[in-house]
Amino acid sequence: GQQLNQSPQSMFIQEGEDVSMNCTSSSIFNTWLWYKQDPGEGPVLLIALYKAGELTSNGRLTAQFGITRKDSFLNISASIPSDVGIYFCAGQGQGSNYKLTFGKGTLLTVNP
Amino acid sequence: GAGVSQSPSNKVTEKGKDVELRCDPISGHTALYWYRQSLGQGLEFLIYFQGNSAPDKSGLPSDRFSAERTGGSVSTLTIQRTQQEDSAVYLCASSPARGGDTQYFGPGTRLTVL
Numbered sequence: 196g197q198q199l200n201q202s203p204q205s206m207f208i209q210e211g212e213d214v215s216m217n218c219t220s221s222s223i224f225n226t227w228l229w230y231k232q233d234p235g236e237g238p239v240l241l242i243a244l245y246k247a248g249e250l251t252s253n254g255r256l257t258a259q260f261g262i263t264r265k266d267s268f269l270n271i272s273a274s275i276p277s278d279v280g281i282y283f284c285a286g287q288g289q290g291s292n293y294k295l296t297f298g299k300g301t302l303l304t305v306n307p
Numbered sequence: 308g309a310g311v312s313q314s315p316s317n318k319v320t321e322k323g324k325d326v327e328l329r330c331d332p333i334s335g336h337t338a339l340y341w342y343r344q345s346l347g348q349g350l351e352f353l354i355y356f357q358g359n360s361a362p363d364k365s366g367l368p369s370d371r372f373s374a375e376r377t378g379g380s381v382s383t384l385t386i387q388r389t390q391q392e393d394s395a396v397y398l399c400a401s402s403p404a405r406g407g408d409t410q411y412f413g414p415g416t417r418l419t420v421l
Contacts, residue, residue, distance in 0.1 A: 237412025297349035
C-alpha cells in the first residue's frame with residue numbers, strides 16, 4: 196500500500212527559529228494535507244494542497260505540493276512556544292476521494 | 308456540541324475483555340472515519356462510513372474489530388477479546404462530504420489493555 200516517509204522524527208529548536216519538515220511518498224498523491232496534534236487532542240488541519248507546485252501559506256506556516264506529486268514540505272517561521280506539538284502530513288491518493296495515508300509525525304519542541 | 312466527541316476518553320481493560328468506543332460526529336456530517344494511533348506512529352485508517360452506503364472496512368486489522376453507525380449519526384467501534392497490541396488511541400473523524408481534507412477529528416479514546 197501507499198507509504199509516507201516523514202522527517203525529521205523530532206526537532207528541538209529555540210523560540211524565534213524557523214522550522215522545516217517534509218514528507219515523501221512512494222506513489223503519487225492528489226492532495227497533500229498538514230495537521231497539528233496537541234497532547235490529548237485530535238489532529239487539526241493546518242494547510243491543504245491540491246495542485247502540483249502549489250505553495251500555500253497560513254500565517255507563519257507555508258507548505259508546498261511537490262512537482263512530482265510525491266512530496267511536500269511544511270515550514271514554520273519565527274517559531275513560538277505554542278507551536279509545540281506533533282505535525283503530521285497526510286496524502287490522498289489516486290482512486291480514493293476519502294482515504295488518507297498519514298506520516299508518522301514530527302514532534303516539535305520549542306524552547307522559550 | 309460544536310465538535311466531534313468521543314467516549315470514554317480513557318479506557319483500561321484486561322486482556323480478553325470486549326470494549327466499546329463511542330463517537331458522536333458533528334451534526335449533519337454524512338461521513339465518519341475511525342483511525343488507530345499507536346505510540347509514535349501516524350494514524351492508521353480502520354473504517355469509513357458514508358451515508359447509507361456500505362462501509363469501507365478494509366482497514367480493520369482483524370475480525371475482532373467491528374463498527375456500526377446507527378441512524379447515520381453515532382458510531383460504535385467494538386473490539387472483542389482485546390489483546391495488548393490493541394492498546395492505542397482510537398480517533399474518530401467526521402466530514403460533511405467525501406473529501407478527505409474536511410475531516411474533523413475528535414479527541415480520541417486512549418485504550419490500555421493490561
